[in-house]
Amino acid sequence: MRYKVAPPARSLSFLADARAAIPLVPDDEADCCRAIQRTTDVPDRETAREYLTFLRALALLEESDRGYYRTRTALERDTLAAAFRENVFGAAEVLDVLGTDPRTADDAFEAVRNIVPRWERERRANWEPVWRTRVEHLLAWAAVFGAARHTDAGFEAP
Incomplete structure (x- = not known):
């Protein structure tokens, strides 16, 4: 799930x-x-x-x-990064677009916008700003867990 x-x-x-x-x-x-x-x-x-x-x-x-x-799950970055990638919708897709060239949150959103479920798009007229913010949050969490690196130019693979 x-x-x-x-x-x-x-x-x-x-x-x-x-x-x-x-x-x-x-x-x-x-x-x-x-x-x-x-x-x-x-x-x-x-x-x-x-x-x-x-x-x-x-x-x-x-x-x-x-x-x-x-739970008694260890609070370790590697463990959290793996659970984040596997269990949080959009995390794997956002992480997969990161490479050695920094990507902004807008770049990452454009690369994964096709994963936004249809019902989410139809639920509100302004779905894009909501999902852009969601991608920003995903990128920031990825950096917290060491699954991405945040630079002045954007986010990149570690």
């Missing part, structure tokens, strides 16, 4: 703090979102829910019928 969520990129320490806010014993989504908000500087429940889903995509959390719970 690939998760579509790609919240704004943060540091590995942020991910560690957000993950630590989630209990080892399953808890419901609302409580987990509140825990993320209390532990980090995430301002609202909707954003906390995005990070909760993103943590799940990175295999740092799991979900059972009783709620979300923290």
Whole structure:
């Protein structure tokens, strides 16, 4: 399963703090979102829910019928980069367009715009700015995980 969520990129320490806010014993989504908000500087429940889903995509959390719970997956860049590529929608495609020549977020968006699902295009008239921002977030997370390098000219393969 690939998760579509790609919240704004943060540091590995942020991910560690957000993950630590989630209990080892399953808890419901609302409580987990509140825990993320209390532990980090995430301002609202909707954003906390995005990070909760993103943590799940990175295999740092799991979900059972009783709620979300923290896993014991190592918080290592290589492990996170692999989970990011495999489980976050668009991550593999964005990473695949990176080479030795830096690419801007707009360049990367143009290279992967064909992966945007049709229903996403039809859901709102201004889908392109939303997906450009999503590609920016994907590139920034890739840099956090060491799967891309950010330079003054854009992003490139490490």
